[in-house]
Amino acid sequence: xxxxxxxxxxxxxxxxxxxxxxxxxxxxxxxxxxxxxxxxxxxxxxxxxxxxxxxxxxxxxxxxxxxxxxxxxxxxxxxxxxxxxxxxxxxxxxxxxxxxxxxxxxxxxxxxxxxxxxxxxxxxxxxxxxxxxxxxxxxxxxxxxxxxxxxxxxxxxxxxxxxxxxxxxxxxxxxxxxxxxxxxxxxxxxxxxxxxxxxxxxxxxxxxxxxxxxxxxxxxxxxxxxxxxxxxxxxxxxxxxxxxxxxxxxxxxxxxxxxxxxxxxxxxxxxxxxxxxxxxxxxxxxxxxxxxxxxxxxxxxxxxxxxxxxxxxxxxxxxxxxxxxxxxxxxxxxxxxxxxxxxxxxxxxxxxxxxxxxxxxxxxxxxxxxxxxxxxxxxxxxxxxxxxxxxxxxxxxxxxxxxxxxxxxxxxxxxxxxxxxxxxxxxxxxxxxxxxxxxxxxxxxxxxxxxxxxxxxxxxxxxxx
Numbered sequence: 001x002x003x004x005x006x007x008x009x010x011x012x013x014x015x016x017x018x019x020x021x022x023x024x025x026x027x028x029x030x031x032x033x034x035x036x037x038x039x040x041x042x043x044x045x046x047x048x049x050x051x052x053x054x055x056x057x058x059x060x061x062x063x064x065x066x067x068x069x070x071x072x073x074x075x076x077x078x079x080x081x082x083x084x085x086x087x088x089x090x091x092x093x094x095x096x097x098x099x100x101x102x103x104x105x106x107x108x109x110x111x112x113x114x115x116x117x118x119x120x121x122x123x124x125x126x127x128x129x130x131x132x133x134x135x136x137x138x139x140x141x142x143x144x145x146x147x148x149x150x151x152x153x154x155x156x157x158x159x160x161x162x163x164x165x166x167x168x169x170x171x172x173x174x175x176x177x178x179x180x181x182x183x184x185x186x187x188x189x190x191x192x193x194x195x196x197x198x199x200x201x202x203x204x205x206x207x208x209x210x211x212x213x214x215x216x217x218x219x220x221x222x223x224x225x226x227x228x229x230x231x232x233x234x235x236x237x238x239x240x241x242x243x244x245x246x247x248x249x250x251x252x253x254x255x256x257x258x259x260x261x262x263x264x265x266x267x268x269x270x271x272x273x274x275x276x277x278x279x280x281x282x283x284x285x286x287x288x289x290x291x292x293x294x295x296x297x298x299x300x301x302x303x304x305x306x307x308x309x310x311x312x313x314x315x316x317x318x319x320x321x322x323x324x325x326x327x328x329x330x331x332x333x334x335x336x337x338x339x340x341x342x343x344x345x346x347x348x349x350x351x352x353x354x355x356x357x358x359x360x361x362x363x364x365x366x367x368x369x370x371x372x373x374x375x376x377x378x379x380x381x382x383x384x385x386x387x388x389x390x391x392x393x394x395x396x397x398x399x400x401x402x403x404x405x406x407x408x409x410x411x412x413x414x415x416x417x418x419x420x421x422x423x424x425x426x427x428x429x430x431x432x433x434x435x436x437x438x439x440x441x442x443x444x445x446x447x448x449x450x451x452x453x454x455x456x457x458x459x460x461x462x463x464x465x
Contacts, residue, residue, distance in 0.1 A: 006178065008179045008302065011153060015281045020066060021066070021282075021297060022244075022284025022285075023067045024208050024286070025248075026068065027041055030044060030052075032336045033355060040073070041070065045071075045091050049098055050368065053101060056103070060106045060111055062292070062298060063294055065111055066113075066114050066153075066284070068113075069099045070099075071142070073121070074088060075088065077130075087391075088141050088259055089145040096151050096287055107244075113152050114155045116154050116155055117143065117155065117157070118159075120138055120164065123161070124161055127194075137171075144175055147176045147178065156169060156172075156182045158217045160185055160192050160194060161192075161193075162204050165182060165184065166204070173181065181212040181214065182213055184214075187218070190223070199231070202231045214244030214245055215246075215247075216244075217246070218286075220248060223247070226313070229279075232244055243280045244281065244282035245275045245284075247268075247271070249288030265296035266296055268285065273301075277440050283297060284297075331371050342369050344364050346373070347375050347386050348374065354384065357393075361399060365397060369399075371401060371429065372393055372401045375404045376403070376405065376457065377406070384404055387422060389404045392424055402429040405419075405433065
C-alpha cells in the first residue's frame with residue numbers, strides 16, 4: 001500500500017466546507033494552442049512541458065482549486081496506438097510534476113492535484129476482446145505511476161462501461177488509499193452508452209468504495225443537471241456520498257481545423273449554481289470548457305446572492321424531468337413471475353396486404369397465445385418489414401409481439417436507428433439474432449465489405465497481401 005498525500009477523511013472534510021471547483025478541458029486548450037487532434041496529448045508532458053504548465057496556471061488563476069493531470073489517455077493500451085506503450089511511467093510522472101509545479105507557484109497553496117485516468121480505449125469482453133484482467137493490469141500500471149509521483153487524489157472520468165470502471169477502481173484500491181472521484185458519461189436518454197441509468201450507476205459505484213460519484217462530459221450542462229437530480233433522489237433514500245458534475249460545453253461543431261463548442265462561459269456560471277443546488281459537491285468542466293468557463297463558475301459560486309440556499313431549479317425546456325420509466329411488458333411480467341408463455345412465430349407477408357395475417361393473429365389470441373413472434377426476412381427472402389407487422393398486430397389486434405432483430409448487414413449506426421424506430425412504433429420485446437445470409441438476388445454477396453472510389457469498387461484486401 002503506497003502512502004497518500006491527501007487522506008480520504010481530509011478530502012471529505014474539505015468537501016463539507018463548500019463546493020469544490022475543478023478545472024476545465026485540457027485537450028481543448030492544447031488544441032487551441034496548435035496541438036493536432038491526431039497527436040498524443042499525453043506525450044506533450046515530455047515534449048512541451050511549458051505548454052502544459054501554462055494551461056494549469058490559467059485554470060488556477062481562473063479559480064480552480066483542483067487541477068487534473070494531463071494523463072487522461074496515459075494507459076498502456078491507449079499509448080500503444082502512438083508507439084508509446086513503454087513510456088507509461090514516464091508520461092504519468094511528468095504529468096503530476098507539471099501540475100504540481102503550477103499548483104505550488106500559485107498564491108493559493110490549497111490547490112490539489114488530481115491524477116486523471118480515462119478509459120482503456122478498448123471494449124471489455126464479451127462486447128469486445130479486452131479481458132478484464134488485462135484492463136485491470138493497465139490501470140494498475142498507470143495508477144502506480146500517478147501515486148508514486150504524489151497526486152492528492154485520483155479521478156476516473158468519461159467511462160461508459162461500468163464493468164471497466166469497476167476494474168479501474170479495484171486496481172486503484174489495491175494500490176493506495178487516496179480519495180477517488182468516479183465519473184461516468186451519459187447520453188441524451190439519461191443512460192450511459194451501454195444503457196445504465198443514473199440510479200444503477202450510483203448503486204454500482206457506491207459498492208466500489210469511492211469517495212465521490214458523478215458524471216462528466218456527456219451532452220452539456222442541462223443533461224448533466226438532470227443526471228445529478230436523479231442521483232440525488234436515490235441518495236435521499238439512504239446512500240450518502242458526495243456527487244460531482246463536470247459537463248462539456250455541448251455538442252462540438254467543426255470550423256475549419258478547429259472544434260467549436262456552443263455553451264458560453266455565462267451559461268456555465270448559471271448552471272454551476274443549479275448543479276450545486278441539485279446536490280453536487282464538485283463542479284468543473286470537460287470538453288470545450290476553458291479558463292473563461294471556470295472563471296464564470298468561480299464568480300457564481302463565490303457570490304452568495306446568486307446562490308441562495310432555497311434556490312429553485314429552473315423549469316427550462318432542456319432541464320425538464322424525463323417521464324417515469326414505462327411499466328414492464330406483459331411478456332416481461334409473465335417471465336418474471338415464472339408463468340408459462342405461449343408464443344407463435346409468423347412470417348411477414350410477401351406483399352403489402354396484411355389482413356390475413358391480422359385475422360390469424362386474432363384467432364391465435366382468442367385461443368390462448370400470449371405473443372406473436374415476427375420473423376424478419378426469414379431465409380433472406382423479401383417480405384414486409386417486421387417492424388410494420390409488429391406495429392399492426394399491436395395496434396389492431398391488441399396483442400404483444402416479439403420482434404426478431406437480425407444484426408447481419410447492419411452497422412452500429414443502423415442498429416441504433418432501427419432500435420429507435422422499434423421504440424417509436426411501440427415494439428418493446430426484441431429477439432436478437434444473427435439473421436439468414438443473403439443467397440438470392442442480383443447481389444448475393446452484398447454483406448461483404450467493399451471499398452468504393454467514385455463508381456468503382458475494389459474487393460477486400462486479404463490479410464496476406
